Amino acid sequence: MKTTVITSRLELEAVNLSHSQALLDIINEQHEYLGEFLPWAKSYPKPLEFQEAFCKKAEKDRLNQTDFHFVIKSSQNQEIIGLIGAHKRLFPYQIEIGYWLSQTAQGHGYMTEATKSLTEACLEMQDIREVIIGHAVNNQKSGNIPVRLGFDFLEENKIPSDRLTKLNAMSGAHKFWVKRK
């Protein structure tokens, strides 16, 4: 997997330690908005050391080829506006994309643009045949992204499944979408 993905308005840059403070500032300030659909965000605000540990782990996971986290930067002013990650979870030929965007950056198609390019980068990987996107059924904004990008509907889980356990996601109904090579 590449360490930088360039789109028309964005730069996706592999997460490293230098991103800790900027990520922490957004999450600490927006933990209630993010926590509605991302359970981990409910435990914020956190100190800088916590975010540094996250970024260090992201670097390690990339080296191990299991998880690929990218900060999303505006190419106009280099500001970090969100995070997107591709994660190997259930099957070695499958990778799952997850994302969040700063509340103030919503509504411009940035995440659709980032997800499109990351999906293409994932499908260029030799071992990957499927890209999955999952979201709570009531997370309409998240669900619009795979639909806009032409993903196919895969399944809806009403109870926590293997996939949800690995996702560390909230229980409850989730929809999953797939894009195949």
Ligand SMILES: CC(C)(COP(=O)(O)OP(=O)(O)OC[C@H]1O[C@@H](n2cnc3c(N)ncnc32)[C@H](O)[C@@H]1OP(=O)(O)O)[C@@H](O)C(=O)NCCC(=O)NCCS
């Ligand atoms: C999910 C999330 C990333 C969606 O953000 P978003 O801004 O709606 O998504 P995009 O950046 O792709 O933008 C799409 C919106 O921009 C609009 N838009 C404007 N210009 C656009 C363009 N060039 N291309 C596509 N959409 C565009 C779309 O119409 C859409 O707005 P609408 O929902 O009012 O129709 C964001 O709400 C979020 O991070 N939420 C909290 C965390 C979360 O839920 N993460 C996902 C967990 S599964």
